[in-house]
Amino acid sequence: MVSVPPDDLHLDDSAGKPKEACGVFGLYSREAAGELAQRTYFGLYAMQHRGQESAGIAISDGERTLAMRDMGLVSQVFDEQKLASLEGGHIALGHVRYSTTGSASWENAQPEFHGRGDVNVFVAHNGNLVNTAALRRELEEEGFEFESTSDTAAIAACAVGELEEGHSVAEAVLRTMRRLEGAYSVAMVFRDKLVAFRDPHGFRPLCIGKIEGGHAVSSETCGLDIIGAGFLREIEPGEVVVIDDEGLKSYRAESPRRALCVFEYVYFARPDSRFDGREVAHSRQRMGEILAEEAPAEADVVIPVPDSGIMAAVGYSQGSGIPYAEGLIKNRYVGRTFIQPADSMRQLGLRLKLNPLPSVIEGKRVVVIDDSIVRGNTARKLVGLLFEAGAAEIHFRVSSPPVTGPCYYGIDMDTKEGLVGANFTVEEIREQIGATTLAYLSVDGMVAATEQKKSHLCRACFDGEYPITGTAQKFALENAAVADAVVGES
Numbered sequence: 377m378v379s380v381p382p383d384d385l386h387l388d389d390s391a392g393k394p395k396e397a398c399g400v401f402g403l404y405s406r407e408a409a410g411e412l413a414q415r416t417y418f419g420l421y422a423m424q425h426r427g428q429e430s431a432g433i434a435i436s437d438g439e440r441t442l443a444m445r446d447m448g449l450v451s452q453v454f455d456e457q458k459l460a461s462l463e464g465g466h467i468a469l470g471h472v473r474y475s476t477t478g479s480a481s482w483e484n485a486q487p488e489f490h491g492r493g494d495v496n497v498f499v500a501h502n503g504n505l506v507n508t509a510a511l512r513r514e515l516e517e518e519g520f521e522f523e524s525t526s527d528t529a530a531i532a533a534c535a536v537g538e539l540e541e542g543h544s545v546a547e548a549v550l551r552t553m554r555r556l557e558g559a560y561s562v563a564m565v566f567r568d569k570l571v572a573f574r575d576p577h578g579f580r581p582l583c584i585g586k587i588e589g590g591h592a593v594s595s596e597t598c599g600l601d602i603i604g605a606g607f608l609r610e611i612e613p614g615e616v617v618v619i620d621d622e623g624l625k626s627y628r629a630e631s632p633r634r635a636l637c638v639f640e641y642v643y644f645a646r647p648d649s650r651f652d653g654r655e656v657a658h659s660r661q662r663m664g665e666i667l668a669e670e671a672p673a674e675a676d677v678v679i680p681v682p683d684s685g686i687m688a689a690v691g692y693s694q695g696s697g698i699p700y701a702e703g704l705i706k707n708r709y710v711g712r713t714f715i716q717p718a719d720s721m722r723q724l725g726l727r728l729k730l731n732p733l734p735s736v737i738e739g740k741r742v743v744v745i746d747d748s749i750v751r752g753n754t755a756r757k758l759v760g761l762l763f764e765a766g767a768a769e770i771h772f773r774v775s776s777p778p779v780t781g782p783c784y785y786g787i788d789m790d791t792k793e794g795l796v797g798a799n800f801t802v803e804e805i806r807e808q809i810g811a812t813t814l815a816y817l818s819v820d821g822m823v824a825a826t827e828q829k830k831s832h833l834c835r836a837c838f839d840g841e842y843p844i845t846g847t848a849q850k851f852a853l854e855n856a857a858v859a860d861a862v863v864g865e866s
């Protein structure tokens with residue numbers, strides 16, 4: 377039997393949750409030139425949930441590109457002075473990162489620059505390639521040198537190689553896409569063009585908006601909303617969009633099947649973002665309603681694990697008729713960098729982030745709604761806190777199915793080890809977390825809540841149906857470098 381990793385006191389805002397890979401953002405407008413850096417800042421700010429390790433902005437006037445990137449949140453990396461120093465061009469590219477392939481380091485922060493001779497590109501990528509190591513070897517044989525260890529560098533080098541051959545930008549990107557396997561939603565600047573493309577499965581979202589005199593591209597619609605851009609449409613799986621002074625042109629690669637990540641609906645995307653015209657919040661509420669039908673409970677109150685469980689808890693309450701209440705108060709200021717409590721204060725743990733409201737919980741049979749259980753540690757601590765606060769019973773309900781497999785497509789859970797749902801039965805998990813009862817939403821219930829066709833969604837970490845074969849890629853290039861060094865020494 378595989379054991380779940382020991383408690384950790386990693387208390388970032390999403391403790392116990394898988395991490396999204398990245399958010400990308402781009403703008404093209406001569407009319408709005410002069411404030412593109414600022415708008416990009418706000419676009420990234422709206423998508424901070426997609427990556428908190430580093431942030432970057434590049435601004436181009438078609439000839440010269442200025443870029444700034446650093447470790448930290450968008451608001452830590454940029455201030456007014458830095459944004460002012462970037463202004464001047466009519467093309468902007470922005471990125472927030474959480475690492476999947478490649479460690480969290482300055483070199484791997486994006487936008488990623490890659491150039492050879494007079495051909496150079498800036499690239500912002502959300503996703504994860506499954507053939508990074510092999511592709512990198514091929515590219516090195518073609519004479520490319522790399523400073524970073526991210527898969528994004530390989531995408532950028534591929535594009536440079538194709539552009540050097542003299543292909544048009546669209547053709548160069550389509551040819552690049554033939555060499556890439558995995559998940560990639562990309563925005564790229566090449567000379568006077570902003571290019572956006574999405575892998576043929578469309579694992580990660582990417583959409584286009586309209587601004588005065590031009591266009592915007594954004595991982596999520598919330599990035600468009602914040603700058604007042606009108607939503608135009610989603611970039612289709614396998615589509616390449618080229619934006620320049622002539623407007624927007626679209627090109628297509630073949631798409632074998634769509635596979636938008638269903639976890640975007642469950643947890644990653646912001647509730648106010650929209651996929652196919654439907655608010656994510658609506659899908660989450662439906663998940664709660666369906667969960668109430670599939671897994672009813674005799675209880676007095678429904679409480680969410682804030683913030684991500686709120687919409688599903690509202691749905692569960694509506695579906696079951698059990699009153700909804702806020703029974704856990706969240707400290708919204710718990711950041712990634714946190715003084716680790718001394719050993720004698722370990723029970724502080726989750727309480728730093730969530731504190732129960734005894735007036736809501738004491739003596740009550742409580743339904744607790746969380747969007748997912750990945751490792752199980754947070755759920756166990758939470759149940760402990762609620763019983764301590766006087767709950768009579770705790771009926772833990774999860775608005776997604778058990779996570780039973782790794783993700784190779786841009787979410788940081790690339791091994792089965794530590795996934796509690798992959799190693800224990802629901803009853804065993806219930807025992808571990810100490811709840812009175814435990815139930816999860818079914819795969820079909822989750823899919824129904826998205827109102828998407830089942831065959832149009834990736835559900836691999838829930839049901840094992842992987843759209844493309846993958847292997848763990850995180851640190852693949854660092855590990856390869858270590859292996860090379862060891863071979864070199866022997």
Ligand code: SF4
Pocket residue numbers: 579636637638639640782783784785786787834835836837838
């Ligand atoms: S494996 Fe899971 S997290 Fe990864 S893309 Fe598919 S549904 Fe999303």
